[in-house]
Amino acid sequence: MGFNQGQEQAILHREGPMLVLAGPGSGKTLVITHRAKSLIEDYGVDPSNILVITFTKAASTEMRERFDKLTEGANYQVTFGTFHAVFFKILKFAYHLSGNNILREEVKFSYLNEIIDNINLEIDDLSEFVTGIIGEISIVKGDMLNLEHYYSKNCSEEIFKKIFNRYQEKLEQANLIDFDDMLVKCFELLSVRTDILAMWQNKYQYILIDEFQDINKVQYEIIKMLAKPQDNIFIVGDDDQSIYRFRGAKPEIMLNFEKDYPSAVRVLLDVNYRSTKEVVSKALRVIKNNQKRFLKSIRTDNEQGDMAEILEFNEPKDENNYVIQKINDYISKGYYYSDIACLFRTNIGPRSLVEKLMEYNLPFRIKDNLPNMYEHWIAKDILTYINIARGSTARSDFLRIINKPKRYVSREVLHKSAVSIDDMREYYEDKNWMVQRMDQLEYDLGFIKDIAPYSAINYIRKGIGYDEYLEEYANYRRMKAEDLYELLDELMENSKLYKKYEEWFDHISEYGDKLKEQVKLRNSNTNSIEIATMHSAKGLEYKVVFILDANEGVTPHNKAMLDEDMEEERRLFYVAVTRAKEKLHIYSVKERYNKVLSTSRFVGEMLLDMDNIIEGTMIVHKKYGDGKIKKVADGKMNVYFPKIRKELTFDIKFAVSNKLISLKE
Numbered sequence: 001m002g003f004n005q006g007q008e009q010a011i012l013h014r015e016g017p018m019l020v021l022a023g024p025g026s027g028k029t030l031v032i033t034h035r036a037k038s039l040i041e042d043y044g045v046d047p048s049n050i051l052v053i054t055f056t057k058a059a060s061t062e063m064r065e066r067f068d069k070l071t072e073g074a075n076y077q078v079t080f081g082t083f084h085a086v087f088f089k090i091l092k093f094a095y096h097l098s099g100n101n102i103l104r105e106e107v108k109f110s111y112l113n114e115i116i117d118n119i120n121l122e123i124d125d126l127s128e129f130v131t132g133i134i135g136e137i138s139i140v141k142g143d144m145l146n147l148e149h150y151y152s153k154n155c156s157e158e159i160f161k162k163i164f165n166r167y168q169e170k171l172e173q174a175n176l177i178d179f180d181d182m183l184v185k186c187f188e189l190l191s192v193r194t195d196i197l198a199m200w201q202n203k204y205q206y207i208l209i210d211e212f213q214d215i216n217k218v219q220y221e222i223i224k225m226l227a228k229p230q231d232n233i234f235i236v237g238d239d240d241q242s243i244y245r246f247r248g249a250k251p252e253i254m255l256n257f258e259k260d261y262p263s264a265v266r267v268l269l270d271v272n273y274r275s276t277k278e279v280v281s282k283a284l285r286v287i288k289n290n291q292k293r294f295l296k297s298i299r300t301d302n303e304q305g306d307m308a309e310i311l312e313f314n315e316p317k318d319e320n321n322y323v324i325q326k327i328n329d330y331i332s333k334g335y336y337y338s339d340i341a342c343l344f345r346t347n348i349g350p351r352s353l354v355e356k357l358m359e360y361n362l363p364f365r366i367k368d369n370l371p372n373m374y375e376h377w378i379a380k381d382i383l384t385y386i387n388i389a390r391g392s393t394a395r396s397d398f399l400r401i402i403n404k405p406k407r408y409v410s411r412e413v414l415h416k417s418a419v420s421i422d423d424m425r426e427y428y429e430d431k432n433w434m435v436q437r438m439d440q441l442e443y444d445l446g447f448i449k450d451i452a453p454y455s456a457i458n459y460i461r462k463g464i465g466y467d468e469y470l471e472e473y474a475n476y477r478r479m480k481a482e483d484l485y486e487l488l489d490e491l492m493e494n495s496k497l498y499k500k501y502e503e504w505f506d507h508i509s510e511y512g513d514k515l516k517e518q519v520k521l522r523n524s525n526t527n528s529i530e531i532a533t534m535h536s537a538k539g540l541e542y543k544v545v546f547i548l549d550a551n552e553g554v555t556p557h558n559k560a561m562l563d564e565d566m567e568e569e570r571r572l573f574y575v576a577v578t579r580a581k582e583k584l585h586i587y588s589v590k591e592r593y594n595k596v597l598s599t600s601r602f603v604g605e606m607l608l609d610m611d612n613i614i615e616g617t618m619i620v621h622k623k624y625g626d627g628k629i630k631k632v633a634d635g636k637m638n639v640y641f642p643k644i645r646k647e648l649t650f651d652i653k654f655a656v657s658n659k660l661i662s663l664k665e
Helices: 005-011 028-041 057-070 083-095 105-118 126-142 157-173 179-192 194-203 217-227 251-255 277-287 316-332 351-359 377-389 395-401 421-427 432-448 453-463 466-476 481-495 501-521 563-577 601-607
Strands: 018-022 050-054 079-082 206-209 233-237 265-269 309-313 340-344 364-366 529-533 542-547 580-589 618-621 625-633 636-641 646-651 660-663
Touching: 005 028, 005 265, 018 028, 028 050, 028 057, 028 206, 028 233, 050 057, 050 083, 057 079, 079 083, 083 179, 083 194, 105 126, 105 157, 126 157, 126 179, 126 217, 179 194, 179 217, 194 217, 206 217, 217 233, 277 563, 277 580, 277 601, 309 316, 309 601, 316 340, 316 351, 316 542, 316 580, 351 364, 351 481, 351 501, 351 529, 364 501, 377 395, 377 432, 377 453, 377 466, 377 481, 421 432, 432 453, 453 466, 453 481, 453 501, 466 481, 542 563, 563 580, 563 601, 580 601, 618 636
Parallel strands: 018 233, 018 265, 050 079, 050 206, 206 233, 309 580, 340 529, 340 542, 364 529, 542 580
Antiparallel strands: 618 625, 618 660, 625 636, 636 646
């Protein structure tokens, strides 16, 4: 089998540390499996002394299968496993643990729900809150942080510390460890028991690590200990594809690897075997704008390929209709549905496209869990208001919305299974201001009883004051109120099609049924359009890729406040672009929910090669046509447009995507 120069150098590497920079589609799995084979068959290494670590069980299984096929059933006893599997193996040997000592996910959620309930937190989005807390617990353990100095993203530091400590107490009482404890306890064990460490160092004399850019601090500290004294540590990864910082991944570990191992040999796998020249060049134009990365030049011997289609639509409806049209065009040309992927920044992004695919009966499968918008707690609040207006007297309904916004109604008032406003008025008859609030509630419910769903949502938000409640809640939960408003905006937009509540409720029920059906069919219909987030598409490839909603605030996400956040967002966009083998489509919208949007800065970077911005270069403006660059300095450029006889100034990185089409090649 023929290898390129970089692949061959990596495969034949004998001893000592090596850093392999593996760009998209460059054959990293091939390199890892062939290097393991070479160690055994060319250098006489005992297979049982080789450890290959991956981040997921699926990747480990695939790597093992590829290796077995490569070695033609020689049954070499190389260890393939995830970090957790390998480290738990070490713990099992030392502490005689079994699978019964590992905390199951459903028990973890149960523990945290119980803790939150006991400290009387008022949380509406409980599931999201618990998921966020679990992520933070993982980061504290994985980064080996001092809890005293940790700033929580989901609640106050005092509350987080209380939840964390009570959670750990529960684990200790039940003699359980979670997946993060596997790492922490393994580090603690090997740090104090030099005899046990020496045994495993002797066992694993050659360590190969896949996707090294996703490693966290505690994983790296353990690996450094295990690799001594020979330091035969062979890491493969791509710093440009590090997209899991929110899970605790530390891309700077890979960037600083050569400082920890000055003798490390660096190899670049610089040939992309996956994509066309057009896709590769567009991707590189974006990623080179990151400052903290290894400088690298990626090339491909594949054909030039079609130009990337970069379009801006007036609104999401136009974008979705055009996607349907393009998909049908591809199918008519002989492509399969499974050749096509539609990628989004978040798992709520696909909602409107999914409804359109259902409408046209096109086969699709959702790689991520697509939340049912109508089951979100905010949507449930709105629907509850409407249900009460239409006659519901259920205590659970009144409990849900009575203090959204705050009316200072006590739970004691709602002691009957059937609630009436008259009863509440009677309860507060000696408090005139409370009676007035009951009168206002009765008026509000009467107003929304028979109006169109769109008008009802708007009145609940603005007339009743639900938006104000959300703003208070967002502050309490350390969230952005705009993120909560967005769901309401989408709810209103979707309700526009329906004049009566009955029609809207029928649609909600039908949509929920179809989503459940999708989950059941997820793995059965393989010839389906893939709907996925940029995160979950990593490692995959498709002939045709649509990147949708490429707008500021979406990608990059509006939560990206720091430089390091922005660099991660750019890496994520780079990952999405490099999933495409042949055809790349990137679409944005001018307006969503009556809000003006701008195209993502990443699209601007893709269209405008920053290295070619020199005085005298011609440029194209969306409105004013051709212009000539008169001056370039301090990240800005002055452009003269003959059509308007004016010179305009642009911030190269941030305004270019909003106004400029491209440099003239």
